Amino acid sequence: MQKLFIFLTLIAIVSCKRDNGLSDAYGNFEAVTVSVSSETSGRLLHLNIEEGQEINAGQIVGMVDSTDQQLKLLQLLAQKKAVATRLSGVQGQIDVQQQQKANLLVEKERLTRLLADKAATPKQLDDINGAIELVERQMSSIKTQNQGIAEEQVVIDRQVDQIKEAIRKCSIRNPLKGTVLVKYAESGELTAPSKILYKIADLRQMDLKVYVSGDQLSKVKIGQKVEVLIDEGKDAMKKMEGTVSWISQKAEFTPKIIQTKEERVDLVYAVKVRVQNDGSLKIAMPGEVNFK
Numbered sequence: 001m002q003k004l005f006i007f008l009t010l011i012a013i014v015s016c017k018r019d020n021g022l023s024d025a026y027g028n029f030e031a032v033t034v035s036v037s038s039e040t041s042g043r044l045l046h047l048n049i050e051e052g053q054e055i056n057a058g059q060i061v062g063m064v065d066s067t068d069q070q071l072k073l074l075q076l077l078a079q080k081k082a083v084a085t086r087l088s089g090v091q092g093q094i095d096v097q098q099q100q101k102a103n104l105l106v107e108k109e110r111l112t113r114l115l116a117d118k119a120a121t122p123k124q125l126d127d128i129n130g131a132i133e134l135v136e137r138q139m140s141s142i143k144t145q146n147q148g149i150a151e152e153q154v155v156i157d158r159q160v161d162q163i164k165e166a167i168r169k170c171s172i173r174n175p176l177k178g179t180v181l182v183k184y185a186e187s188g189e190l191t192a193p194s195k196i197l198y199k200i201a202d203l204r205q206m207d208l209k210v211y212v213s214g215d216q217l218s219k220v221k222i223g224q225k226v227e228v229l230i231d232e233g234k235d236a237m238k239k240m241e242g243t244v245s246w247i248s249q250k251a252e253f254t255p256k257i258i259q260t261k262e263e264r265v266d267l268v269y270a271v272k273v274r275v276q277n278d279g280s281l282k283i284a285m286p287g288e289v290n291f292k
Contacts, residue, residue, distance in 0.1 A: 029275075101135045227292075
């Protein structure tokens with residue numbers, strides 16, 4: 001009977017300690033937040049997001065005025081068309097010269113035969129050779145012009161690519177799937193790459209960052225399944241499962257806002273516990289961890 005009494009007393013003491021909140025570690029939930037800005041400067045035509053809204057990665061959520069870029073693109077496309085016309089004209093001149101050279105070569109072959117039969121003079125053959133050389137020089141000059149126009153066309157193509165990229169940057173694309181935490185801008189405002197439009201975070205998984213003493217550190221391992229407790233009502237605690245995802249390699253002084261199992265420890269190690277969020281977890285919400 002005495003042994004049973006002692007056993008029940010021990011159980012009561014353990015239960016009392018747990019009820020008194022003596023978990024192994026304490027901390028707050030956090031999530032990686034991303035600050036989203038425009039990639040270009042201009043007037044914000046629209047920003048179709050609201051705080052608390054879930055949006056997908058790659059989704060276009062806003063637009064910066066791209067009128068100037070669109071007009072520049074039209075100008076460059078007109079220049080490109082004009083250059084293509086010039087290029088076509090130069091190619092036509094080259095074709096004419098090539099045909100003229102072909103005709104002269106036929107005439108040269110005929111005179112060569114006549115000269116062999118002494119029916120033509122050497123001067124006639126020299127004149128034909130001179131005409132062929134002149135045509136070749138003219139063709140070389142025209143081809144030089146053709147190369148310059150072709151290079152001009154390449155330059156315009158690169159400028160077109162730059163303007164198209166500038167127009168693409170006028171679309172505000174959401175970088176990751178998550179929940180909008182804060183919205184800083186509204187339609188009609190001027191924006192710039194340095195101006196934050198909104199903050200977003202993926203809240204499907206959250207990290208409970210806690211601090212443990214050196215004595216506790218040996219009990220904690222990456223990948224370890226642990227018990228996570230959060231407040232549920234006035235006197236109740238909700239239990240969740242978590243996984244140790246990160247352990248600091250360096251000790252630090254105990255943060256003032258953190259309680260540990262040994263409250264007056266000078267140096268502690270930060271530990272992150274990854275928890276699947278069922279919708280009840282919020283950023284900065286306090287939580288507790290039991291490693292056993």
